[in-house]
Amino acid sequence: MTIQFNDETFYGDFTFKNSDWAIKRFPFPFHEDSYMYSVNMEPHKSYRPGSVFERTFDVDEHYVSEMKDRARVLANDPLRCQSLPHMTLAGWDLVELIMEAKAAEYPDLFELHKDGNRWRWINKPLGIDDTFTFLDESTLPYGPMEYITRQTQGDFAVLDQRDDNLWMDAGMVTTQADWSLDFDIGMNFFEWHAPVPKAHEMGIFVRALKFLLNIQQGQPARRLNWTMTVNPLLDTSPENYHKWGVMKQGLTRENIGDKQHLRVELQTFFRLPRSNALVFPIRCYLISFNDLVTVPKWARRLHRVIRDLPEELAAYKGFIDNRPLMVEWLSQFDDGSPTSDGI
Ligand code: HEM
Secondary structure, eight states: OOSOOOOOOSSTTOOOOOOHHHHHTOOOOOSSSSOOOOOOOEEOOOOSTTSTTSSSSOOOTTHHHHHHHHHHHHHHOGGGEEEOGGGHHHHHHHHHHHHHHHHHHOTTTEEEEEETTEEEEEETTTTEEEEEETTOGGGSSSOHHHHHHTTSSSEEEEEEEETTEEEEEEEEOSSOBSOOHHHHTTOBHHHHTTTOSSTTTTTHHHHHHHHHHTOOTTOOEEEEEEEEEESSOSOBOGGGHHHHGGGGGGOOTTTHHHHEEEEEEEEEEEEOTTTOOEEEEEEEEEEEHHHHTTSHHHHHHHHHHHHHSOHHHHHHTTOTTTHHHHHHHHHTTOOSOOOOSOO
16 A cells, blocks of 8 residues: 554543655645635645645545544544434435545545446455445445545544535544534524634624535635644544643743644535535644744744734633743744745
């Protein structure tokens, strides 16, 4: 296989690690020295070989361990995966989208063989070889959305489109930045975005929804979002806040480089063909401060972004108490020289 998969954990002893390759292709999200919310959408096209944007669904060295972590979270809390009854067809659309993309773009890892509605799916990294009948749920071990998202990195929100709005009527959410599928299920675009500061007044959500309602099949879009996480935790859910919230209090000058992680979400948007649903994969990439500062222009820029971020955003993203420590630590890598564009 072309990718060497890490054997690592995202809880307990936290053995997660990025290789030099993963650091080099990390999706650093800041294109200037300051940050504010915007409707930062662009076509989901491949323009830089090797980047995380190259393939429809990026597979990397964390794949196998991330899927193990998802299975662990689901075993403890099955409500992380929910699909209202009218969303089953969208689940099949998603099966088709992911299987076709992965088989075409990673032929050494995944194979899809079709004989009419009889499909054979081979997932080599996870050791899966299943034959099933497309659109017949009884031939899969789980519902279609659950089946395929147990094999695909990132969270998935599957949105029904009706009444000029999007409704969160299905999802697989085990790697989220402090929001809950069980709380949001059945909500619309404005309702689930209600806790976000500033963006409503700026008109961002009205414009974003307009854009999303018009996404066409075969013309996916993407954007990046980011936050901060202490320890390489994928599951920072409200359900488990009692476990990970306290970890934020353990940050010190000595351990911040190792423990503090920038968390970047590659969010993509695809129209699904039969159901007309919209699928929203949210792929999480983590990088420790120690690894991040190996790229000097990232270190300089991150220092300035965190230092100057509006209070409301630092509070909403959950790092306002640790911000002074982060800024002090990052400042040692910022000599004041310009950060070049295009990073
Ligand atoms: C935050 C879902 C599309 C902008 C969030 C949250 C959820 C969410 C669940 C967390 C809210 C909370 O605190 O409970 C979705 C879904 C989308 C979508 C399912 C696809 C239909 C967009 C788009 C934009 C956007 C297109 C474009 C501007 C934001 C922003 C935040 C946010 C700015 C705050 C993030 C932060 O500061 O870390 N979104 N979103 N969302 N969303 Fe969306």
